[in-house]
Amino acid sequence: MSACGEVSAPCSAQQPSSCCADTTGRDAERPAAVAWFDSMIEHCLEYARAAHEQGRPIVGIMCEFTPRELIFAAGAVPVCLCGGSAATIPVAEEDLPVLLCPLIKSTYGYHIQKSNPFLEMAALIVAENTCDGKKKMYELMSAERPMYVLELPKRQGDRHALRYWEDEIRRFIKELETRFSTTITNDRLRQAVQLMNRERGLRRQLAALMQADCPPLTGRQLLNLKSSISGIPEDLEHYEAALQALEGTTGPAERANRVRVLMTGVPVVHGTERVVDIIEDSDGLVVCQETCTGVKPLLEDIDPDAPDLVAALAAKYFHLPCSVMMGNDARMDSLRHLARTYRAECVIDLVWQGCLTYDVEATRVKRFAEDELGLPYMRIQTDYSPADSARIVVRVQALFETIRQGAVPHSACLSSKI
16 A cells, blocks of 8 residues: 655765765664654554544545645545555456556555555545546446546646646535535645645655765665655654754765666555665665656645635646646656756666556657667566566666666667566
8 A cells, every 4th residue: 555956076986985985884773763654554544543533534545636735724634545565456357457557456456355444434535537547447436435536637738728727626625615514715725735845845855865976865765755644743753853864974885886767657656666676676776766756746836825825736736747648848857857966877767567658658758868868768667566576687787787887778678668
């Protein structure tokens, strides 16, 4: 189950120990604030159950396009319901196509088995009209669950589409007010905006630690620093404590020699971290994740003093550079910025089998990475099963070896399906 600046010149590969002193120690224990998130699901469940008992509605969300701010302003608790377990997929395949995206099947499997306590507590599920697979799965789930579907227009950059999305957000506000017998006032919405701005800001600062030559975290450790429920006070306190403990420190000197990877593609929800582990076990370092579970939803805040707060909120969420958008130039702009900021040496694009929008857009990302960014590109297409792990290891290690030798071929062998 899951939850979604300028730097100095890099260290010389020949002298990692002199420019990247190991101030944390290779075997040093992680700060307690970082280790806190190892039990993220347990913390979230405890928080959700307490809120549920107090009468606060639990609202399940399926995508980063749903504004958590509105749910907070309605007095409810937003919980991400994206499934990250392979164990729930077989029962889902009794209703859904075998070749469908594993995230969709896993989520639906939890619904069938009634084995996700967050889902069972949910007074409402907010579904977003994004990909076709999700839309049709929502139709099946809505027969048994209270659901509201946000209609997302797909023409990003089109002012008419943005206006429609703003109207859709206002309709969603009315739905929340009616369903939960509340009023989303401007003051309540402003407080919710400030809360989410604070959380996004803290997570951005944690992500920025990876810009260092020898970051104090690995990409896998950074990926753990997220929560299925936003705005939990203890989480925010631990984000701040982690920053205080890690800022100004460096990790083991050997990290200076790892291949710096910019990862893009599908969300890596809780339980699906296998490819990240393979990359870093193969002597790579995932310095940035341009995904829904990485920095993608963190890059833009909302002005709490905007004259029209709802319009400002709608614009922020409409700007998300998801592959469901037509003419997704914003994703290329984001990749360009992140590749430079984090000094990536390659781009690895993770695509879940059956995720057609990311699969098709991978062609454009490959051309962009190789032709404009001048970086080698690898596309890894897989699902939740570990059956192909050995093949992924071989491909990743081959990519890293060519990078170290300075002889990366401009060929399809680095972007082949796995």
